[in-house]
Amino acid sequence: MKSTGVVRKIDELGRIVLPSELRRVFGIHEGDELEISVEGEHIILNKRLDVCLFCSSDEGLINYKDRKVCAKCAAELSVTAPRELRLDERVGAAD
Template sequence: MKSTGIVRKVDELGRIVLPIELRRTLNIAVKDSLEIYVDGPQIVLKKYEPDCIFCGNTKDIVQFKGKNICRSCMHELFEQD
């Protein structure tokens, strides 16, 4: 993992500010969702990308009855009849 040399304090509500340079570099816009992971003693933030509930694909995702499904799996489902 690469150190950026940037240090931020957690405020009284538990928030931190991600510097604009990092947000630009990682293409994180206002209101984008981030996933939070714990890896041992580390907290990892990752830009959220919805994936298919069947195959895990993150490309060509559509919502069907509140679930994320890729078009390929959706076609397979409809061909089951």
């Protein structure tokens, strides 16, 4: 395992801050879930990928453009996205 050379202190609540460059490189965003596991003497963080992009549900997932979306959010998007697009078209026409 390659060391990044970055050292972080653990705060009084046991938290650490992941450097922004690491978050960017690994596509980790606010609200993402990380799986914490232990292998021997190492603590391993893995981005949890098998959850819905919008609500973090792990049930009824659909793979859409390399992203996971649950059936409920997909159904909501199928209703709200066309409505939003029509609204954008009307606002654009008024300009």
